[in-house]
Amino acid sequence: MCASDADYDAVLSFWAPVKAEPQIYGEIVLQRLFETKPDSQKLFPKFADLSKEQLQNNPDLQAHGGIVVCKLTEFLQDKGQGKAVTDLAETHAKQHKIPRIYFQIISDVIVEVAAEKIEGLSSDARTALKNVLKTFQTKMGECYDVLGFDK
Secondary structure, three states: OOOOHHHHHHHHHHOHHHHHOHHHHHHHHHHHHHHHOHHHHHHOOOOOOOOHHHHOOOHHHHHHHHHHHHHHHHHHHOOOOOOHHHHHHHHHHHHOOOOOHHHHHHHHHHHHHHHHHOOOOOHHHHHHHHHHHHHHHHHHHHHHHHHOOOO
């Protein structure tokens, strides 16, 4: 299923706090990812051996989380039609060797964090976010296929 323009518009309507503080939200997302899927931390060499305490208020984690949120914001703003996914897929496949399943895992974490941190987020808004993130996952997977990356 592809996200509709209405889905993108719905997400953008509540995304302003996330966009305004990408490092804060990004840090929360990455910390939650590492908590819920501990193996994922090994995919980040800079953070692989750090404890939960060492990750808290870690400037490198905040910076990386900010990049995650900014890339997702870019995807939202161009409604999935820009070059951001292609570039992201290429680095994540060729350089970082990130298995595609982790895009689904982090998407689930993003929805969970949004539901907790964005006050009054309706079930329709969560559904729109899930649809947009599913489109993101699909596009990343298509790029992985073109690149010949099977993970």
